[in-house]
Amino acid sequence: MLRQLAISGLVGLLALPVAARTRPHYGGTLSVEVEGDPWQRPGGLARQLVLDGLTVVGPDGTASPSLAVEWKSENDNHRWQFRLRTGVHFHDGTPLNSANVVASLTAICGAACPWTAVHAVGATVIFTGDSPLANLPELLAGDDYRIALINSENPTSMPGTIGTGAFQYAGLSNGILTLTANENCWQGRPFLDAVEIHAHRSIRDQWLDLSVGRADLVEVPAEDLRQAHDQRLTVIASPPATLLALTLNDSGALSNPSLRAAIALAVDRSALFNVIFQKQGEITASLLPGELTGYAFLFPADRDLNKADELRGGVTPSSLALAAEGGAAMQLAAQRIALNLRDAGFNVQVAAAGASQHMDLTLRRFTLESNRPQPALESILRAAGIAVPVLEQTSAGPYKVEREILNTHMLIPLLYLPRAYAVSGRARDLRPGPDGAPQLAGASLSDVAQEAAP
Amino acid sequence: MRWLWLVAMLISRLIAQPAAASTQWEQPAADLAEQISGILGPGQAHLTIRNISTISIDEIPAIRRLLEQDLKAHGVQASGTESANTIRVTLSENLHERLWIAEIVEGSETRVVMEHVDAPSARQAAAAPGLTLHRQTLLAGKDPFLAALETAENLVAIEPEEMVIYAHGASGWQEQRRVGIGQKRPLARDPRGVILPFFGGGGFEAFVPGMECTGSYAPAQPAADWSVRCRESDDPWPVTWAPVRQTGAATTEDTSVTPVTAFYNASRNYFTGVISPNLGVDPPPFYTAAWLFRSDSSTLLVTGGIDGKVQALENGSLKPIAGTRDWGSDFAVLHSNCGSGAQIIASGSGEALADSLRAYELPAREAVAASAPLTLDGAVTALWTAPDGKSVLTVVRKQAGPGQADSYEVDRVTATCN
Numbered sequence: 001m002l003r004q005l006a007i008s009g010l011v012g013l014l015a016l017p018v019a020a021r022t023r024p025h026y027g028g029t030l031s032v033e034v035e036g037d038p039w040q041r042p043g044g045l046a047r048q049l050v051l052d053g054l055t056v057v058g059p060d061g062t063a064s065p066s067l068a069v070e071w072k073s074e075n076d077n078h079r080w081q082f083r084l085r086t087g088v089h090f091h092d093g094t095p096l097n098s099a100n101v102v103a104s105l106t107a108i109c110g111a112a113c114p115w116t117a118v119h120a121v122g123a124t125v126i127f128t129g130d131s132p133l134a135n136l137p138e139l140l141a142g143d144d145y146r147i148a149l150i151n152s153e154n155p156t157s158m159p160g161t162i163g164t165g166a167f168q169y170a171g172l173s174n175g176i177l178t179l180t181a182n183e184n185c186w187q188g189r190p191f192l193d194a195v196e197i198h199a200h201r202s203i204r205d206q207w208l209d210l211s212v213g214r215a216d217l218v219e220v221p222a223e224d225l226r227q228a229h230d231q232r233l234t235v236i237a238s239p240p241a242t243l244l245a246l247t248l249n250d251s252g253a254l255s256n257p258s259l260r261a262a263i264a265l266a267v268d269r270s271a272l273f274n275v276i277f278q279k280q281g282e283i284t285a286s287l288l289p290g291e292l293t294g295y296a297f298l299f300p301a302d303r304d305l306n307k308a309d310e311l312r313g314g315v316t317p318s319s320l321a322l323a324a325e326g327g328a329a330m331q332l333a334a335q336r337i338a339l340n341l342r343d344a345g346f347n348v349q350v351a352a353a354g355a356s357q358h359m360d361l362t363l364r365r366f367t368l369e370s371n372r373p374q375p376a377l378e379s380i381l382r383a384a385g386i387a388v389p390v391l392e393q394t395s396a397g398p399y400k401v402e403r404e405i406l407n408t409h410m411l412i413p414l415l416y417l418p419r420a421y422a423v424s425g426r427a428r429d430l431r432p433g434p435d436g437a438p439q440l441a442g443a444s445l446s447d448v449a450q451e452a453a454p
Numbered sequence: 455m456r457w458l459w460l461v462a463m464l465i466s467r468l469i470a471q472p473a474a475a476s477t478q479w480e481q482p483a484a485d486l487a488e489q490i491s492g493i494l495g496p497g498q499a500h501l502t503i504r505n506i507s508t509i510s511i512d513e514i515p516a517i518r519r520l521l522e523q524d525l526k527a528h529g530v531q532a533s534g535t536e537s538a539n540t541i542r543v544t545l546s547e548n549l550h551e552r553l554w555i556a557e558i559v560e561g562s563e564t565r566v567v568m569e570h571v572d573a574p575s576a577r578q579a580a581a582a583p584g585l586t587l588h589r590q591t592l593l594a595g596k597d598p599f600l601a602a603l604e605t606a607e608n609l610v611a612i613e614p615e616e617m618v619i620y621a622h623g624a625s626g627w628q629e630q631r632r633v634g635i636g637q638k639r640p641l642a643r644d645p646r647g648v649i650l651p652f653f654g655g656g657g658f659e660a661f662v663p664g665m666e667c668t669g670s671y672a673p674a675q676p677a678a679d680w681s682v683r684c685r686e687s688d689d690p691w692p693v694t695w696a697p698v699r700q701t702g703a704a705t706t707e708d709t710s711v712t713p714v715t716a717f718y719n720a721s722r723n724y725f726t727g728v729i730s731p732n733l734g735v736d737p738p739p740f741y742t743a744a745w746l747f748r749s750d751s752s753t754l755l756v757t758g759g760i761d762g763k764v765q766a767l768e769n770g771s772l773k774p775i776a777g778t779r780d781w782g783s784d785f786a787v788l789h790s791n792c793g794s795g796a797q798i799i800a801s802g803s804g805e806a807l808a809d810s811l812r813a814y815e816l817p818a819r820e821a822v823a824a825s826a827p828l829t830l831d832g833a834v835t836a837l838w839t840a841p842d843g844k845s846v847l848t849v850v851r852k853q854a855g856p857g858q859a860d861s862y863e864v865d866r867v868t869a870t871c872n
Binding site: 022023024025026061184185186187188189190191290291292293294295297298371372373394395396399403441442449 | 546567568643
């Protein structure tokens with residue numbers, strides 16, 4: 001089978017169009033396949049195409065205008081005022097206004113929002129916080145805070161799928177979600193006429209479909225990147241964008257901080273990196289990648305079983321339950337971690353996927369949503385359910401917070417992995433965004449005839 | 455004597471280079487030393503320096519000297535020998551800045567201080583055999599430039615939503631004024647524009663999708679006093695200037711050939727193919743068109759179609775041009791006085807991050823390369839002939855690496871004959 005795929009991949013490569021490059025063509029349908037849910041938060045491709053945020057994070061990591069055109073903070077970052085762009089409409093024609101934005105944001109996070117209150121005043125949205133919201137413009141660019149029309153009167157749409165983005169929901173049939181170009185998009189009509197997203201497709205099937213021309217964009221998990229290169233697939237990969245980390249529950253057997261510290265020292269990151277993830281990405285013991293901070297080397301990632309044994313102090317806690325969120329590679333990684341911990345005297349059982357029992361340890365993935373340290377760290381801590389301390393806006397600020405959080409050993413960073421996709425020869429101008437997701441709104445197809453505008 | 459002078463120059467340069475390099479480290483070294491001494495207090499310490507940044511290894515001794523001097527000024531005697539206290543300095547960097555990190559080890563306790571250092575910048579140049587293309591950057595910025603026009607004293611650039619007027623300053627073009635274009639419809643994702651001077655000077659006419667702007671000014675009039683007005687318009691855009699003919703050493707506008715205007719599809723990124731005046735046949739929809747005057751006195755309109763085909767419209771019929779597989783969507787005519795006198799400068803094809811420009815002759819119906827490619831450090835997004843015909847202007851989008859925003863340059867490209 002692999003051999004067949006390899007040959008198909010090579011044939012696909014040879015069949016790439018050789019016509020001269022032109023400006024991007026309008027038209028055509030891009031076929032995308034994903035393993036998960038395209039509406040999932042964070043990182044669902046459909047969410048990114050259909051819904052816009054108040055801000056967007058640029059390549060330099062700073063917040064730039066999107067649905068909000070300007071913002072200012074007052075009262076030492078406790079109050080923020082965002083002025084909305086005028087002339088923007090939701091896909092059903094409803095004008096974007098501050099009341100719609102407030103309703104959307106409230107529906108998203110309710111009482112768990114970073115801010116204490118949000119309200120609409122004229123064409124502005126006001127956020128207030130009990131603690132300073134220094135990174136609010138960058139946080140609002142995150143996938144969690146995209147704006148959807150709540151209480152739409154359009155009965156044909158799925159809830160939360162009417163936005164202002166480059167594509168609009170057109171239908172769901174046989175597991176294929178169809179999004180069509182928003183002709184009146186405030187950012188300009190996208191080049192593509194439509195994007196079809198085939199959800200819940202196994203990686204193997206995705207690659208097969210790519211090789212026979214049934215898909216233009218398929219996922220390449222980090223652990224399969226080497227195989228994709230061997231098969232000569234055209235791959236776009238982001239810099240490290242996903243943090244693989246263990247979260248520890250301090251309410252049960254691991255309430256003792258020394259035991260948690262022992263676990264942090266007992267995990268063999270090198271084995272995960274070399275064996276399971278095929279030397280893709282990078283080993284990390286810090287929450288943010290070194291490329292972002294420059295200080296990751298201050299957190300040693302070496303395994304130290306002697307020190308772990310010393311910290312355990314002869315205590316053998318009752319059997320620990322370890323769960324892994326995600327697919328086969330995550331389950332394998334969990335098995336490997338369980339072996340590591342058994343070497344250090346812990347009795348660890350890997351729970352089956354979807355088990356509802358109390359978990360002492362969970363292997364999770366966190367998306368790096370910004371490439372500026374402060375907002376990136378804040379979003380990881382929020383996703384991990386850890387209270388976010390006030391972050392100094394200096395180079396040393398994130399380091400101090402990381403040191404403080406990691407000293408509790410409630411969160412153990414393991415690896416940073418890239419987000420990667422394989423693309424067909426006809427897909428053009430696909431670039432990974434700050435979170436590693438491909439930016440489809442600017443993509444085009446090279447083999448479509450440029451059609452006449454309506 | 456001349457030999458001695460050269461040796462002296464070489465020695466002085468070798469001495470001056472590290473000295474100049476070390477001055478940029480003076481402030482961060484002083485600040486880091488102050489932070490370290492604030493923790494350590496007066497005394498002795500073992501100092502180590504590790505470099506994991508892009509700072510050249512040649513500069514490390516100078517940085518070490520600076521740190522040692524500054525620590526000493528604060529009472530910390532740094533040495534390479536063992537001591538109870540250790541200062542481990544790591545010269546690191548991230549996407550946005552350089553970071554110097556000191557780990558101060560006193561017994562079993564380690565404390566960390568960090569010093570931010572500004573990140574560096576870099577540039578490159580290019581050359582070619584045969585007819586050689588040269589590039590000079592006129593403008594650089596973070597917003598896309600759609601087109602630009604140089605006048606005697608000013609430069610007018612079109613950005614997607616504004617026209618920007620520059621004037622000569624001590625360090626190149628200085629921004630004087632911005633005028634909103636005032637589009638009512640959403641901007642296109644691949645925005646384009648055209649700007650050309652009034653015949654005889656004193657003003658300009660500019661086109662962007664759905665809008666037309668005119669500007670007028672008196673000689674030496676400050677930009678603030680220029681009259682610039684924009685209005686909604688679906689009038690055809692000028693796509694070629696009148697061809698320029700070579701008469702001895704001088705070039706003159708050929709008034710026997712009318713400039714071509716073409717209807718632009720404002721919701722897309724191409725011309726519909728409907729052109730004026732009628733040349734016997736309309737070309738298929740195209741991205742680019744240019745008049746080329748050949749040495750046999752024939753004149754042809756070269757078009758780059760949206761299908762990637764390059765064709766010549768001559769004597770009322772369209773003929774394909776071979777040898778254009780390497781051409782991108784943008785080309786313009788350069789009156790270089792080399793070879794046949796005029797060449798087509800075409801952007802490169804392919805998905806490479808670094809685009810290129812190359813000169814081609816069209817002796818018959820085949821493009822023949824007349825220069826080596828001039829490598830650019832980005833993608834060509836616009837290319838047009840300067841009003842005098844002796845240079846072409848191009849906009850280059852420089853795709854940034856992770857952590858940096860794309861940037862744009864307006865470059866002037868000229869040619870020298872070999």
